[in-house]
Amino acid sequence: MAENIQKICVMGLGYIGLPTAALLANRGFEIHGVDVVQSTVDTINAGKIHIVEPELDVFVQSAVNSGRLKADTKPAEADVFIIAVPTPFHEGHVPNVDYVKSATEAIAPFVKPGNIVILESTSPVGTTHMVEEVLKENGVDTSRVHIAHCPERVLPGKIMLELVQNDRIVGGLTPEATEKTARFYETFVNGTVLRTDAKTAEMAKLTENSFRDVNIAFANELSILCDKFGINVWELIELANRHPRVNILQPGAGVGGHCIAVDPWFIVDAGGDDAKLIRTARERNDYKSEWVIGKIEKEAKKLEKKLKRKPVIACMGLAFKPDIDDLRESPALYITQRLSASMDSVTAVEPNIPLETDPKKKLGIDNPRFRLIDVFDALEDADLLVFLVAHKQFKHLDVSDLNYLDFCGVMNKHKKTI
Numbered sequence: 001m002a003e004n005i006q007k008i009c010v011m012g013l014g015y016i017g018l019p020t021a022a023l024l025a026n027r028g029f030e031i032h033g034v035d036v037v038q039s040t041v042d043t044i045n046a047g048k049i050h051i052v053e054p055e056l057d058v059f060v061q062s063a064v065n066s067g068r069l070k071a072d073t074k075p076a077e078a079d080v081f082i083i084a085v086p087t088p089f090h091e092g093h094v095p096n097v098d099y100v101k102s103a104t105e106a107i108a109p110f111v112k113p114g115n116i117v118i119l120e121s122t123s124p125v126g127t128t129h130m131v132e133e134v135l136k137e138n139g140v141d142t143s144r145v146h147i148a149h150c151p152e153r154v155l156p157g158k159i160m161l162e163l164v165q166n167d168r169i170v171g172g173l174t175p176e177a178t179e180k181t182a183r184f185y186e187t188f189v190n191g192t193v194l195r196t197d198a199k200t201a202e203m204a205k206l207t208e209n210s211f212r213d214v215n216i217a218f219a220n221e222l223s224i225l226c227d228k229f230g231i232n233v234w235e236l237i238e239l240a241n242r243h244p245r246v247n248i249l250q251p252g253a254g255v256g257g258h259c260i261a262v263d264p265w266f267i268v269d270a271g272g273d274d275a276k277l278i279r280t281a282r283e284r285n286d287y288k289s290e291w292v293i294g295k296i297e298k299e300a301k302k303l304e305k306k307l308k309r310k311p312v313i314a315c316m317g318l319a320f321k322p323d324i325d326d327l328r329e330s331p332a333l334y335i336t337q338r339l340s341a342s343m344d345s346v347t348a349v350e351p352n353i354p355l356e357t358d359p360k361k362k363l364g365i366d367n368p369r370f371r372l373i374d375v376f377d378a379l380e381d382a383d384l385l386v387f388l389v390a391h392k393q394f395k396h397l398d399v400s401d402l403n404y405l406d407f408c409g410v411m412n413k414h415k416k417t418i
């Protein structure tokens, strides 16, 4: 069945859609890639990339040079349609499936009997059914269209590798849709392609991210308790993890990124009171950032009394996790925004973004006194270093003579205070 597939239309050319499109083009499929942003389309058609991801540039250049990857702002006829558009949330943590809806409306005029339509975006339970409804409303006879969900679970930084190696879950609206879609993935995935129904596939992806969120919430709560009790939380976790059946994750300044900090809300929104643990974990992880702000403000007040002036604070790290430039839902950025809104002496070090970055535009920081500085200036000028992200550039700094707070374990693994 999968042998007849030649042309694929990929909707959304971001972190997921573009690597998928480029990989498939390099595997011999003819790819019509679609994005609503003209500059993204132009960049890709020039054989270049607009996002940072190892090896992606090589894949895109070879795909475009071979003529098998063409980008456009409008969809075209294809054998398979892959939807990889954003699924954020609205105000109040209500899932926003508007992008999925508009991408589905856009492909509707091109969908023919026998086609496969795959939703890859991380989606609330029921969204694959919504795709079918939207196609129907737009005049498509879906009785012979195979619609399935296949959630993506790649790790940024390793996307090109994991696209091929990871196991995949495929859940169709019908067993035939599941089978046809699974066979398509089996043409380029080395991992196992697991078959289920659409709702279970949707819930599986949300479950994976909620599992991590709940477990990080446990670590974050431990870190708050340990601070109260005067115990080094990282040492504690290392010791507890020597139990053969215990594996506690690492605490931090909160939880960030567009997956773990977002997807559990999709369960909470639909689950209501039956999703108490998942909701509480999400709230605890968000609270951890507030707690960190409180600790920094308290320390700043102490220093102000001692120095008889406002202390200069350097926030060490802004990204949502170590060694990347991604600021989406980043607790470190949120903490820095909050501190710089109430204090005039806040600086930040983020080795993964250029020093010339416009704080207002790129970081949402309005205070004109805020500065992005390099790590050496921070060591020289700051009265208080606040480690928020365990970037590799911070790991070997000698801060023993300086005032610092470590919320990510980069300095403090074996010291007795937070």
Ligand SMILES: NC(=O)c1ccc[n+]([C@@H]2O[C@H](COP(=O)([O-])OP(=O)(O)OC[C@H]3O[C@@H](n4cnc5c(N)ncnc54)[C@H](O)[C@@H]3O)[C@@H](O)[C@H]2O)c1
Pocket (backbone or CB within 6 Å): 011, 012, 013, 014, 015, 016, 017, 034, 035, 036, 037, 040, 084, 085, 086, 087, 099, 102, 103, 106, 120, 121, 122, 123, 152, 153, 154, 155, 156, 258, 259
């Ligand atoms: N990035 C990851 O690591 C990752 C991992 C697993 C799952 N996901 C999920 O994959 C989905 C896509 O995420 P992403 O990181 O690629 O997002 P992204 O923002 O990098 O890319 C999405 C692209 O879709 C485009 N777009 C928006 N509406 C469109 C439309 N109607 N038609 C065509 N293009 C449209 C945007 O312009 C953008 O370029 C999300 O549901 C996300 O949760 C992402």
